[in-house]
Amino acid sequence: MTSTDSASSIRTPDEPTRGRGKGRRIALAGLGTLALLTGGAYAAGYAMAGDELPRHASVEGVALGGVDEATAITRLKESIGPRAEAPIALATKDKSVKITPAQAGMSVDYAATVEQAGAGKSLNPRHIINVLRGGGEMDIVVDKDSDKLQAAVAKAAPAFEVKPVDAKVTMTREKITPTEAVVGQSLDQKAAAKKLDDAWMTSSRVEAPITSTEPELTTKELTTFVDSQLKPRVNAPVKVKLDKQTVELTGPGIGELTKISTKDGGFVATTDMDKLFKAAQRKAKEAGMQEPVDARWELKDGKPALVPGKPGKGIERKAFDEVVAPALVAQGAARTVTVPVVTQQPEITTEKAKKAPVSEVIGEFTTYFPHADYRNTNLSVAARRISNSYFAPGETFSVNEAIGPRTAGSGFVDGWVITGDHLVKENAGGISQAGTTAFNALFFSGLEHVEHQPHTMYFDRYPAGREATLYYGSIDVKFKNNSPYGALMQAWVNPSSPGNKGSITVRVWGKRVYDKVTSSELSKSNFTTGRTIHRSGEKCHDQAAAPGFTVNYSRLFHKGGQVVKREPYRWTYQPTDKIICD
Numbered sequence: 360m361t362s363t364d365s366a367s368s369i370r371t372p373d374e375p376t377r378g379r380g381k382g383r384r385i386a387l388a389g390l391g392t393l394a395l396l397t398g399g400a401y402a403a404g405y406a407m408a409g410d411e412l413p414r415h416a417s418v419e420g421v422a423l424g425g426v427d428e429a430t431a432i433t434r435l436k437e438s439i440g441p442r443a444e445a446p447i448a449l450a451t452k453d454k455s456v457k458i459t460p461a462q463a464g465m466s467v468d469y470a471a472t473v474e475q476a477g478a479g480k481s482l483n484p485r486h487i488i489n490v491l492r493g494g495g496e497m498d499i500v501v502d503k504d505s506d507k508l509q510a511a512v513a514k515a516a517p518a519f520e521v522k523p524v525d526a527k528v529t530m531t532r533e534k535i536t537p538t539e540a541v542v543g544q545s546l547d548q549k550a551a552a553k554k555l556d557d558a559w560m561t562s563s564r565v566e567a568p569i570t571s572t573e574p575e576l577t578t579k580e581l582t583t584f585v586d587s588q589l590k591p592r593v594n595a596p597v598k599v600k601l602d603k604q605t606v607e608l609t610g611p612g613i614g615e616l617t618k619i620s621t622k623d624g625g626f627v628a629t630t631d632m633d634k635l636f637k638a639a640q641r642k643a644k645e646a647g648m649q650e651p652v653d654a655r656w657e658l659k660d661g662k663p664a665l666v667p668g669k670p671g672k673g674i675e676r677k678a679f680d681e682v683v684a685p686a687l688v689a690q691g692a693a694r695t696v697t698v699p700v701v702t703q704q705p706e707i708t709t710e711k712a713k714k715a716p717v718s719e720v721i722g723e724f725t726t727y728f729p730h731a732d733y734r735n736t737n738l739s740v741a742a743r744r745i746s747n748s749y750f751a752p753g754e755t756f757s758v759n760e761a762i763g764p765r766t767a768g769s770g771f772v773d774g775w776v777i778t779g780d781h782l783v784k785e786n787a788g789g790i791s792q793a794g795t796t797a798f799n800a801l802f803f804s805g806l807e808h809v810e811h812q813p814h815t816m817y818f819d820r821y822p823a824g825r826e827a828t829l830y831y832g833s834i835d836v837k838f839k840n841n842s843p844y845g846a847l848m849q850a851w852v853n854p855s856s857p858g859n860k861g862s863i864t865v866r867v868w869g870k871r872v873y874d875k876v877t878s879s880e881l882s883k884s885n886f887t888t889g890r891t892i893h894r895s896g897e898k899c900h901d902q903a904a905a906p907g908f909t910v911n912y913s914r915l916f917h918k919g920g921q922v923v924k925r926e927p928y929r930w931t932y933q934p935t936d937k938i939i940c941d
Contacts, residue, residue: 410427411427412428412473412476415493418476419435420496421438431473432469432473436469439499442560444460447459447558447563449515449555451566454518454519456519458511458512460559463508463512464502467500467502472500476494476497503556509552521545523541523543523572524543526540526574526581528584528589528619528626529619530617532593532614534614537582540574540578542572546569546570584626588628589614589628591687591688591690595610596609597686599639601648601700602672602700605646606646608635608642616631616635616638617629618631635683639674639679640673648673648700651671651706654705654709654713655668656717657749658747658847658849665709668712669705670702671702671705672701672702678698679698716870718869721846722799722800722876723864723865724799725864726820726862726863727860728820728855728860728861730856732772733772733788733789734774736770737771737774738790740762741850742865744761745761745762745850749846751840751846758798758829758837759835762829794828795826798811798836799825799826800867801838802914804867805842805872805873806841809839813930814826815933817905823932824910824930825928847869850865851864873916874917874920877915878914879912879914881912883909885908885931889904889907889933890937891904891939894938899940902935902938907932909929909930909931910931913928914928
């Protein structure tokens with residue numbers, strides 16, 4: 360309700376009125392202290408009191424004189440009831456919860472109010488005096504239950520609850536996306552209860568008292584961080600002056616290498632200086648800086664030959680970090696820095712390469728394939744790229760890295776590959792045979808096996824289990840050179856022709872550590888059979904059935920006439936379904 364001109368004053372009567380449960384009764388009546396009543400006057404007043412209220416009796420401006428108690432109660436309910444029972448909105452700008460006086464334990468005691476105004480007989484001196492003076496304006500008597508009031512406020516509190524949320528920010532290259540913090544809010548329940556108590560019968564709305572809680576990472580901290588640490592990184596390039604070159608580290612590139620985290624209640628931006636340094640080295644090389652060239656072994660007329668290393672120019676990581684790191688968050692001219700160029704020796708010097716000679720074939724393997732033009736093409740491209748791959752002691756050779764992406768631009772054509780339970784045509788199909796041949800050559804070289812994965816279906820032109828599939832970016836053949844000598848790959852293809860099989864051979868050059876490396880028997884077990892499936896459509900191709908099975912074997916390392924080391928291998932092939940194209 361809206362405020363009225365006649366605000367109620369609330370006070371407790373001098374003597375208890377009839378019980379109202381837990382409620383405390385407050386009499387809103389003000390009388391002067393009775394000093395002395397003569398016995399006759401007191402008796403006269405008592406005699407005058409009756410069922411009807413004194414002629415001047417009124418409560419909250421409602422005239423009650425001359426009416427009986429029941430009528431007076433009815434009049435008060437009609438006049439005061441709407442205000443006394445109207446809900447009060449506990450509200451903020453965007454939220455509101457209505458609480459009824461009944462829920463809050465606040466009510467008008469109409470019977471006690473009428474009694475106080477002069478109804479009925481009573482020996483209470485106040486009552487006698489009121490009757491003798493003909494009655495007058497009296498205040499209402501109310502019941503209030505503080506426990507109910509607090510319970511009603513507590514029930515309303517979740518509506519105003521807002522949990523604090525930290526500010527956050529993401530950065531994708533040069534795009535910065537900040538998200539402001541959310542300030543937490545909660546209802547001050549004690550203050551809200553007092554406001555509701557004060558507002559009863561005078562106001563239909565009270566402003567909810569809200570307590571704010573700042574998040575750990577505020578919007579102000581976010582803004583400062585973005586302006587001082589992120590925007591400078593990506594808004595302009597950092598120019599690095601070298602000997603005769605100037606390279607630019609672009610803002611988007613810096614942003615891509617920058618990670619955002621939090622520490623000790625604050626934002627932290629960390630740029631990967633290792634990758635940034637390599638980017639600067641790459642750009643310097645592109646701009647004409649002659650880097651050192653490692654010594655290496657290469658094939659000359661089909662035999663390994665040492666190619667000497669060469670010194671070159673370069674930049675030191677420490678000097679780079681000292682000037683570039685501060686420039687990342689600088690502005691204007693301070694984003695142009697100079698890094699000294701120094702003469703650098705190759706990591707693998709000629710002397711070092713000489714001490715790791717490549718002098719003999721330590722592993723070799725050949726596989727054969729039926730005639731298909733796509734096999735001749737794809738395997739020849741793969742062989743050329745595998746050849747002359749040199750990996751020094753401690754380095755790892757990857758077939759995928761040697762061959763590179765399988766694209767038409769790289770010379771590959773469509774061929775058959777396994778997809779799920781059947782064969783389909785894809786670019787560079789059949790290239791896994793290069794992986795299988797390289798795997799076996801490296802297997803028998805004695806170098807450390809790192810990674811390989813056989814096919815899901817068995818092809819009888821390969822040794823069971825001792826074969827490998829390839830898929831660029833995920834499935835690879837890798838071996839680490841764990842010997843003290845260099846290792847050099849050689850590969851070639853003898854093309855097939857109609858009616859004649861072709862072959863691919865991979866050879867590994869190095870220097871033997873073991874007398875020889877062999878394979879145990881390929882032991883097959885747990886045979887399974889596939890299904891017969893009928894399919895249709897232009898892309899359907901007939902497929903012969905083949906059994907599935909598990910194969911176990913070991914890699915055996917021989918030295919001094921004994922097997923000094925064993926490496927067990929195990930693989931399970933799925934059966935190949937027979938597919939009939941209807």
